[in-house]
Amino acid sequence: MAVYTPVTATDLAGFLTRYDCGRATSFKGIAEGVSNSNFLVDTTSGRYVLTLYERNIDANDLPWFLSLMTHLADKGLPVPRPIADRDGHALQTLNGRAACLIAFAQGVSIAEPTPAECHAVGAALGRLHRATADFVAVRANSLGVTAWRPMAAKCGAGLAKIDPALPVLVADALAATDSWPTGLPVGTIHADLFPDNVLLDHGDVTGMIDFYFACTDIRAYDYVVTHAAWCFSAIGTVHYPDRAAALAAGYAETHGLEPAEVAALPRLGEGAALRFVLTRAYDWLHTPPEALVTRKDPMAFARRLAWYARATPDAVLGR
Numbered sequence: 105m106a107v108y109t110p111v112t113a114t115d116l117a118g119f120l121t122r123y124d125c126g127r128a129t130s131f132k133g134i135a136e137g138v139s140n141s142n143f144l145v146d147t148t149s150g151r152y153v154l155t156l157y158e159r160n161i162d163a164n165d166l167p168w169f170l171s172l173m174t175h176l177a178d179k180g181l182p183v184p185r186p187i188a189d190r191d192g193h194a195l196q197t198l199n200g201r202a203a204c205l206i207a208f209a210q211g212v213s214i215a216e217p218t219p220a221e222c223h224a225v226g227a228a229l230g231r232l233h234r235a236t237a238d239f240v241a242v243r244a245n246s247l248g249v250t251a252w253r254p255m256a257a258k259c260g261a262g263l264a265k266i267d268p269a270l271p272v273l274v275a276d277a278l279a280a281t282d283s284w285p286t287g288l289p290v291g292t293i294h295a296d297l298f299p300d301n302v303l304l305d306h307g308d309v310t311g312m313i314d315f316y317f318a319c320t321d322i323r324a325y326d327y328v329v330t331h332a333a334w335c336f337s338a339i340g341t342v343h344y345p346d347r348a349a350a351l352a353a354g355y356a357e358t359h360g361l362e363p364a365e366v367a368a369l370p371r372l373g374e375g376a377a378l379r380f381v382l383t384r385a386y387d388w389l390h391t392p393p394e395a396l397v398t399r400k401d402p403m404a405f406a407r408r409l410a411w412y413a414r415a416t417p418d419a420v421l422g423r
């Protein structure tokens with residue numbers, strides 16, 4: 105479920121008077137998603153998504169996220185555009201929440217991607233990295249390498265309750281971050297380009313969404329987050345070299361990795377997997393049983409973490 109803040113038809117009608125986008129003809133909550141409240145809004149001029157930002161997003165970051173999405177949409181990427189009101193403002197307030205009306209992107213997200221879909225997402229990620237070369241505003245990665253020790257400490261003894269093997273796996277991965285790669289190209293990254301944040305239509309990427317973890321960080325880290333999300337079985341037991349090779353080929357067509365980035369992929373992959381182990385473990389331990397949100401399994405990324413700890417750069421590239 106992802107409607108935390110209710111919006112009535114009257115609320116919506118009042119909200120839409122700020123825009124030149126007609127009046128609502130239908131409107132309903134969107135079940136998918138976990139962080140924010142999302143509504144599908146049809147108006148006499150088109151289809152939109154209305155997002156109300158909930159407490160776990162820092163309102164100070166919203167102008168950066170919305171300006172990044174606008175930058176990418178301006179460059180013709182398949183990124184839904186935040187809609188500006190008549191005064192030119194995309195960021196709004198509705199029912200006590202920061203809110204934004206966003207263009208609707210066609211397509212569906214894929215649970216079990218094919219190599220062809222991995223190729224398409226690799227190419228789309230490369231386009232994103234190219235298109236942000238001139239996006240100069242910086243946002244530090246609040247879930248980056250320096251955040252992982254404090255995050256692990258917050259999970260504390262809870263890690264062992266999730267799985268007896270988890271504390272050692274996390275401790276080893278944290279120790280490995282002592283040799284975190286330096287000097288690699290840095291840029292604006294999506295940082296969460298999972299299949300549920302990519303919409304595809306007949307094999308084409310029609311939407312990259314959910315930029316609310318985007319930040320400025322090592323570009324190849326974004327590549328390996330995407331590899332971790334797209335190139336394993338859901339529970340992380342199987343790595344698919346054909347998907348990995350297709351992802352790499354797609355990315356090479358639109359951006360490509362430098363030799364130093366390739367060499368760093370396994371260590372970056374350990375870090376990427378650790379980030380998702382830790383956020384999932386924290387949510388696993390702190391989501392009340394009665395919450396309607398489905399908790400995501402930390403062990404699915406613990407298995408990926410173990411894979412990256414033994415992987416060669418070639419293996420990450422599906423060779």
Ligand SMILES: Nc1ncnc2c1ncn2[C@@H]1O[C@H](COP(=O)(O)OP(=O)(O)O)[C@@H](O)[C@H]1O
Binds near residue numbers: 106134139206207301
């Ligand atoms: N611009 C959009 N166009 C089409 N569907 C969207 C758009 N934005 C969000 N959605 C839908 O809403 C769901 C939740 O959005 P998401 O940004 O992932 O929410 P959350 O950050 O709460 O997880 C997505 O899975 C997708 O189905």
Ligand SMILES: N[C@@H](CCOP(=O)(O)O)C(=O)O
Binds near residue numbers: 380384
């Ligand atoms: N992709 C992350 C969770 C972030 O949730 P999202 O719905 O905002 O993408 C994970 O799988 O752990």
